[in-house]
Amino acid sequence: MTLNFAHRGSLTEAPENTLPAFQKAIVQGAKAIELDM
Template sequence: MTNAQTKVIAHRGFSGVAPENTLAAFQKAIEAGADYFELDVHTTKDDSLVVIHDTTVNRTAS
């Protein structure tokens, strides 16, 4: 899928086929040939780390 100069980085995994920032999305990105996947980490008010792109869950949760 890539050459020596071009690398494919799957932002949030392969979110077109699995929910973004999930293990399934990361696995699908690898299976699709991405060289890397990039994930987003935020800190909650109680100092826990969560893997999510946005600062709230409004877009991804009902």
């Protein structure tokens, strides 16, 4: 099984580390997200 993690969200769709980037990553099939603090 392969898990798709989104690092900082969907960078091509929204600024990294933003809620819109995370939401788009989930819509695109990411099973988890990872963010920088």
